[in-house]
Amino acid sequence: MPKKYDVIIIGAGIVGSLVARFLSKYQLDILLIEKEANIGMGASSANSAILHAGYDPIPGSNKALTNVMAVEMWPVLSQELGIGYSRCGDYVVAVTAEEVQVLEELLARGQRNGVAEIEIISGTEMRRREPLICPDIVAALWVPSGAIGDPFAATVAAAENAVMNGVELMCGTAFEDFLMEGNQIIGVRTNQGDFHCRWASNAAGLYADEVMHKAGVRPEFIIRPRRGEYVILDQAEFQLTQTTVIFLTPTDKGKGITVSGTLHGNVIVGPNANFVDSKENKDTTTEGLQEIWEGGNTLIPTISRKHIIAQFAGLRATGNAPSPDPALNYNQDFIIEIPNNVSGLVNLGGIESPGFTAAPAIALKVIELLQNAGENLQEKPDWNPVRAPRPVFRNLSREEQAALIAKNPAYGRIICRCEMVTEGEILAEIHAPIPATTYDALKRRTWLGTGRCQGGFDIPRVVAILAEALAKTPEEVTKKGGQSEFLYRSTKAVDQDYLNMEALI
Amino acid sequence: MKRDYDVVVIGSGPGGLAAAIAAKENGAEHVLVIERDVELGGILLQCIHNGFGLELFNEDLPGPAYAQHFIDDVRGHGVETLMDTMVLDITPERTIYAINKGLGYLELRTRAIVLAMGCRERTRAQILLPGSRPAGVYTAGTAQRFVNVEGFMPGEKFVILGSGDIGMIMARRLTIEGAKVERVLEIMPYLTGLTRNYVQCLLDYGIILEKQRTVNRIIGKDRVEAIEAVSVDEAWQPIPGTREVIPCDTLLLSVGLIPENELSKQAGVLLDPVTNGPFVDDRFMTNVPGIFAAGNVVHVYDLVDWVTEAGYVAGKGAAAFARDKHVEPGEHIPLTAGENIRYVVPHKLDKARLAEEQVRLQMRAIAPIEERVLVTVEDQNGEVVAKKAGAYARPGEILTLAIRPQAYELVQKATGLTVNVRRR
Numbered sequence: 001m002p003k004k005y006d007v008i009i010i011g012a013g014i015v016g017s018l019v020a021r022f023l024s025k026y027q028l029d030i031l032l033i034e035k036e037a038n039i040g041m042g043a044s045s046a047n048s049a050i051l052h053a054g055y056d057p058i059p060g061s062n063k064a065l066t067n068v069m070a071v072e073m074w075p076v077l078s079q080e081l082g083i084g085y086s087r088c089g090d091y092v093v094a095v096t097a098e099e100v101q102v103l104e105e106l107l108a109r110g111q112r113n114g115v116a117e118i119e120i121i122s123g124t125e126m127r128r129r130e131p132l133i134c135p136d137i138v139a140a141l142w143v144p145s146g147a148i149g150d151p152f153a154a155t156v157a158a159a160e161n162a163v164m165n166g167v168e169l170m171c172g173t174a175f176e177d178f179l180m181e182g183n184q185i186i187g188v189r190t191n192q193g194d195f196h197c198r199w200a201s202n203a204a205g206l207y208a209d210e211v212m213h214k215a216g217v218r219p220e221f222i223i224r225p226r227r228g229e230y231v232i233l234d235q236a237e238f239q240l241t242q243t244t245v246i247f248l249t250p251t252d253k254g255k256g257i258t259v260s261g262t263l264h265g266n267v268i269v270g271p272n273a274n275f276v277d278s279k280e281n282k283d284t285t286t287e288g289l290q291e292i293w294e295g296g297n298t299l300i301p302t303i304s305r306k307h308i309i310a311q312f313a314g315l316r317a318t319g320n321a322p323s324p325d326p327a328l329n330y331n332q333d334f335i336i337e338i339p340n341n342v343s344g345l346v347n348l349g350g351i352e353s354p355g356f357t358a359a360p361a362i363a364l365k366v367i368e369l370l371q372n373a374g375e376n377l378q379e380k381p382d383w384n385p386v387r388a389p390r391p392v393f394r395n396l397s398r399e400e401q402a403a404l405i406a407k408n409p410a411y412g413r414i415i416c417r418c419e420m421v422t423e424g425e426i427l428a429e430i431h432a433p434i435p436a437t438t439y440d441a442l443k444r445r446t447w448l449g450t451g452r453c454q455g456g457f458d459i460p461r462v463v464a465i466l467a468e469a470l471a472k473t474p475e476e477v478t479k480k481g482g483q484s485e486f487l488y489r490s491t492k493a494v495d496q497d498y499l500n501m502e503a504l505i
Numbered sequence: 506m507k508r509d510y511d512v513v514v515i516g517s518g519p520g521g522l523a524a525a526i527a528a529k530e531n532g533a534e535h536v537l538v539i540e541r542d543v544e545l546g547g548i549l550l551q552c553i554h555n556g557f558g559l560e561l562f563n564e565d566l567p568g569p570a571y572a573q574h575f576i577d578d579v580r581g582h583g584v585e586t587l588m589d590t591m592v593l594d595i596t597p598e599r600t601i602y603a604i605n606k607g608l609g610y611l612e613l614r615t616r617a618i619v620l621a622m623g624c625r626e627r628t629r630a631q632i633l634l635p636g637s638r639p640a641g642v643y644t645a646g647t648a649q650r651f652v653n654v655e656g657f658m659p660g661e662k663f664v665i666l667g668s669g670d671i672g673m674i675m676a677r678r679l680t681i682e683g684a685k686v687e688r689v690l691e692i693m694p695y696l697t698g699l700t701r702n703y704v705q706c707l708l709d710y711g712i713i714l715e716k717q718r719t720v721n722r723i724i725g726k727d728r729v730e731a732i733e734a735v736s737v738d739e740a741w742q743p744i745p746g747t748r749e750v751i752p753c754d755t756l757l758l759s760v761g762l763i764p765e766n767e768l769s770k771q772a773g774v775l776l777d778p779v780t781n782g783p784f785v786d787d788r789f790m791t792n793v794p795g796i797f798a799a800g801n802v803v804h805v806y807d808l809v810d811w812v813t814e815a816g817y818v819a820g821k822g823a824a825a826f827a828r829d830k831h832v833e834p835g836e837h838i839p840l841t842a843g844e845n846i847r848y849v850v851p852h853k854l855d856k857a858r859l860a861e862e863q864v865r866l867q868m869r870a871i872a873p874i875e876e877r878v879l880v881t882v883e884d885q886n887g888e889v890v891a892k893k894a895g896a897y898a899r900p901g902e903i904l905t906l907a908i909r910p911q912a913y914e915l916v917q918k919a920t921g922l923t924v925n926v927r928r929r
Binding site: 231232236280282283284285286288289305306308309310311312398401402405406409410412413414417418420423452453454455456457459460463464474475478479480481482483484485486487488489490491492 | 541589591593602604605606607608609610625626628629630631633635636637638639640641643644646647650651652654655656657658659660661682721722726727728754767770
């Protein structure tokens with residue numbers, strides 16, 4: 001009799017990882033599967049890192065409900081998970097009278113959604129708060145409950161906390177099909193074999209439509225990938241007067257381009273919002289970079305292209321699901337449901353922005369759905385909600401740094417010179433409860449290679465460390481799993497006969 | 506170990522090694538070199554090609570041999586060295602904070618500092634190169650380290666963007682190792698590296714260089730699968746109908762070097778936005794008394810010999826500062842870039858210095874002049890203080906010109922000097 005899980009969660013992005021983390025509180029056997037080599041490689045790895053206050057979504061929609069609910073969860077959650085969080089507030093700025101009208105609408109919507117202390121301030125006041133802002137600004141929406149987070153760290157910490165509490169995680173495990181008996185899901189078929197379960201939770205992000213279609217659910221639901229491009233500025237060269245988030249007035253294309261501080265200290269500019277043909281098309285484009293740069297320049301005229309140190313793109317899982325309340329007449333909502341026509345599926349889909357923000361509330365909704373479906377969830381007596389953060393060398397005082405090196409000399413060796421990431425931090429991630437096994441996983445967890453030299457200095461060193469720690473050859477080390485090896489062959493490929501000859505001598 | 510030094514040199518490339526030797530030779534007793542890698546020599550250790558030492562020794566040496574000459578001298582002079590050590594911070598009062606696996610957190614005091622951190626390579630992001638983000642996009646120097654130090658090939662089929670020296674040298678190196686270099690692309694209408702490297706590394710190996718052509722897009726999911734090349738006009742705008750997808754597994758970037766001055770800034774050193782290096786006087790002292798800078802940290806050189814020479818000058822200056830504990834109050838006049846000159850290093854000249862020795866100036870031309878040129882140093886009245894004829898002036902090759910002690914009298918009347926390069 002094969003092992004039967006209570007719940008299998010498909011996809012270890014921020015949503016799947018938080019669902020796993022919140023469900024790990026209960027006496028359930030849970031398996032979290034991820035098709036990529038490491039967790040959090042999809043939309044969770046490439047977004048604005050903004051925790052939205054909730055003035056944007058349509059009142060009454062799943063987006064609005066989960067967004068506003070999650071805003072109050074993040075301060076506690078980030079404490080428990082040992083991750084960064086800063087309630088720096090956000091601004092939406094208007095230049096024209098029409099844009100001021102949009103601000104009024106956002107204000108009204110925010111108030112209906114229950115966003116606290118939201119207000120419109122004058123252009124003069126905005127310029128006083130951020131002197132670098134475009135001088136043409138006539139008004140701004142000020143939202144004190146806007147915040148910034150770290151989606152990579154949040155995903156890793158949530159999944160790690162889940163694993164600490166007994167959840168099994170399998171990376172490199174791609175969903176292929178559901179195992180069904182009639183309209184009852186009894187398991188999941190993957191490229192690593194079949195796994196049986198009582199419940200499956202679809203948290204497949206961009207691929208959530210294809211996953212639910214395998215169960216015969218919502219055949220009309222389609223995710224169209226909508227790409228957002230970003231640039232990152234060198235933190236030594238450009239800073240906002242104070243860390244905050246500043247949006248252009250939104251259009252029908254998206255929330256509007258933002259110039260925003262990040263927890264890592266860099267300023268990020270972006271995104272645009274363009275539909276693309278493929279769920280793998282994370283290309284940056286000349287036109288797109290131009291588009292976001294113009295937007296960024298409109299907000300802050302003093303940003304300079306010379307200060308760009310990185311560019312990337314992420315894909316939003318934009319769906320076409322109508323809100324549960326048909327009166328809203330809104331057709332781009334989150335799906336958070338147990339579908340009527342199939343048993344054993346907790347279906348999540350269309351989780352685009354504000355998905356990062358809403359994720360913990362979505363996880364609570366999943367618990368509620370299971371309970372409503374008759375699951376008698378029993379809390380584990382020993383559930384530990386706390387995942388202790390690991391040391392981040394660059395954030396420590398001199399005394400703390402000295403003490404850390406004295407305790408573990410690996411923290412005395414800098415591997416990434418721009419972001420000051422030590423060998424100790426890299427080894428800690430490789431040997432973490434969820435091991436980082438690729439360069440990109442290490443990059444997202446430690447921030448190595450993200451600075452002005454973009455890995456030029458650290459790549460050879462990190463490849464060597466990964467090879468040794470994972471008992472691989474350097475040629476086997478990958479950037480992000482799959483066929484993404486850094487190296488092809490040794491320059492000194494000596495054939496075996498030659499080696500034998502040496503042995504004879 | 507000691508915690509108080511006369512001179513601490515940060516970086517052990519050619520500039521740092523020469524500075525340490527010169528500091529010792531000029532009376533500094535306790536001299537320390539701090540190196541972040543595990544051996545002395547800096548980037549020279551991965552430059553196993555020849556072409557080093559022609560100006561200084563009249564010898565054609567590979568990088569490691571050139572470095573060894575100075576490493577032996579450093580050892581012979583009793584300079585202390587700290588390897589595998591990273592400097593985290595420098596204060597304007599010359600306290601240095603550094604870390605090392607074995608020694609832990611170090612706090613050092615010194616009377617003078619020579620900054621010799623070299624430069625870093627410009628990256629994909631800095632040239633806003635669009636496309637996907639697969640493995641297989643490297644700066645030429647990172648690939649050079651992989652091949653020459655680590656002993657691994659980062660690919661088999663290469664396209665190289667940029668005709669900088671490291672890119673051309675890597676084109677040859679990779680070809681020797683059995684890889685195929687499909688193309689070297691250069692966005693400018695002229696070569697950005699040395700002509701001799703074009704001849705010896707590309708022409709001799711039948712590697713195609715295409716000018717006014719660049720990479721428009723990187724293609725590939727896990728690993729680079731191809732790049733899209735495109736021709737550009739004078740304003741770097743793509744010319745329609747010139748796109749070509751070139752299959753390859755690796756893209757190397759040789760698109761410029763930037764002096765590495767993050768530590769300098771922490772120490773309060775002011776940078777020239779043109780060179781991206783510190784403003785320096787003719788002894789290579791920065792605006793912060795007692796903090797000197799030498800080599801590629803000041804501006805990007807084309808020949809190592811001049812880096813070594815700059816290291817000697819900076820090391821000597823640092824020793825004098827450490828000994829006298831003050832700055833010579835000499836009268837400085839500004840050196841400025843004139844006709845077709847992008848910058849001049851040093852930025853100012855101590856008039857009295859010429860009584861002792863010549864002062865070498867380094868310049869870069871703005872645009873190429875492919876005919877005989879005259880480089881002149883002129884005072885405020887157009888009086889020529891120094892001049893030198895050349896067969897051409899190219900942005901890829903540094904112009905050097907020494908103001909000789911014979912010009913001492915002329916310079917005493919000058920309130921400023923301007924460097925020009927003109928057709929003869």
